[in-house]
Amino acid sequence: MAKKNQTLGEFIIENQSEFKYSSGELSRLINSIRLAAKVVNHEVNKAGLVDILGAAGDTNIQGEDQQKLDVYANEAFIKTLTNREIVCGIASEEEDDFITIQGRNKKNDNKYIVLIDPLDGSSNIDVNVSVGTIFSVYRRVTPEGTPVTLEDFLQPGNRQVAAGYIVYGTSTMIVYSTGHGVNGFTLNPAIGTYYLSHPNMKFPEDGHIYSVNEGNYVHFPQGVKNYIKYCQAEEGDRPYTSRYIGSLVSDFHRNMIKGGIYIYPNTSKDPNGKLRLLYECNPMAYLAEQGGGKASDGSQRILDIQPTALHQRVPFFCGSKNMVEKAEEFMQKA
Numbered sequence: 013m014a015k016k017n018q019t020l021g022e023f024i025i026e027n028q029s030e031f032k033y034s035s036g037e038l039s040r041l042i043n044s045i046r047l048a049a050k051v052v053n054h055e056v057n058k059a060g061l062v063d064i065l066g067a068a069g070d071t072n073i074q075g076e077d078q079q080k081l082d083v084y085a086n087e088a089f090i091k092t093l094t095n096r097e098i099v100c101g102i103a104s105e106e107e108d109d110f111i112t113i114q115g116r117n118k119k120n121d122n123k124y125i126v127l128i129d130p131l132d133g134s135s136n137i138d139v140n141v142s143v144g145t146i147f148s149v150y151r152r153v154t155p156e157g158t159p160v161t162l163e164d165f166l167q168p169g170n171r172q173v174a175a176g177y178i179v180y181g182t183s184t185m186i187v188y189s190t191g192h193g194v195n196g197f198t199l200n201p202a203i204g205t206y207y208l209s210h211p212n213m214k215f216p217e218d219g220h221i222y223s224v225n226e227g228n229y230v231h232f233p234q235g236v237k238n239y240i241k242y243c244q245a246e247e248g249d250r251p252y253t254s255r256y257i258g259s260l261v262s263d264f265h266r267n268m269i270k271g272g273i274y275i276y277p278n279t280s281k282d283p284n285g286k287l288r289l290l291y292e293c294n295p296m297a298y299l300a301e302q303g304g305g306k307a308s309d310g311s312q313r314i315l316d317i318q319p320t321a322l323h324q325r326v327p328f329f330c331g332s333k334n335m336v337e338k339a340e341e342f343m344q345k346a
């Protein structure tokens with residue numbers, strides 16, 4: 013039972029028995045992500061103070077090599093998960109290929125793989141706008157005792173055992189699900205503890221916010237153009253409000269609390285859209301569904317797509333159930 017103001021540590025221990033395979037491994041994994049998130053949060057928070065902005069490989073004023081924050085975040089998550097020997101493989105949006113982790117005594121005996129987008133929306137860092145980390149957890153499908161293979165990573169999203177995000181915003185939050193609803197924890201930076209601040213988060217069934225990069229309007233498919241016109245029409249509870257941060261985690265987080273839809277469609281320039289199925293769409297779709305919302309590529313449920321490549325992209329429609337269904341209706345009619 014989620015109790016408000018419970019710490020994340022207490023919550024993980026109390027709810028461990030709800031995990032499908034309750035060996036404590038998944039709890040330790042979530043604990044490691046929580047730890048890495050604190051390290052990254054510390055670095056993101058001081059981004060405006062010290063000269064760590066700029067491209068990886070640049071030299072800072074002291075003549076030291078600079079590390080861009082997304083590179084830093086990538087290393088922080090990979091190192092934390094690797095050093096704790098709790099996963100058998102990691103795939104990251106920042107890496108071309110997946111990483112195999114042999115674990116204790118090189119036995120390859122860990123069960124879980126993690127897919128991660130270490131710092132999503134990183135173009136927002138330079139202007140002090142919220143960014144996020146997105147993660148997704150699966151059980152491996154190949155036999156334990158052997159190194160992981162690509163097959164372990166190319167599982168449809170409906171096989172996720174956990175997913176979540178960290179939003180580095182006005183406050184830092186970790187929001188995640190292990191298949192029993194969505195819970196949000198806010199970091200008290202003074203003592204480095206996350207508290208349950210948003211128990212059992214739910215997408216309102218309907219909403220008034222649409223989030224899409226309208227600068228790409230001319231390149232959008234006709235169905236999306238028509239849906240945007242519908243959102244802007246003066247009728248009933250419309251026009252809706254347009255809100256687009258350009259940081260998926262933040263746009264999703266706001267829409268889950270207030271009710272809304274996020275769209276990154278296929279365009280004439282990018283026929284599969286921009287967002288990555290494995291690192292961005294699947295975990296967000298899992299959270300959306302766990303919170304009573306919906307996620308599709310315009311016609312098909314995101315979580316049912318069989319991935320064929322690690323960095324595959326898909327069009328993404330995600331948010332309040334009725335809004336996503338309405339957008340799908342426009343896509344099908346066009």
Ligand code: AHM
Nearest residue numbers: 131132133134135225258259260261
């Ligand atoms: P990234 O993984 O390179 O950061 O790109 C993903 C981000 C999302 O967070 C955001 O919603 C989208 O790209 C914004 O793209 P655009 O600037 O094309 O609207």
Ligand code: MG
Nearest residue numbers: 105129132133
């Ligand atoms: Mg990303």
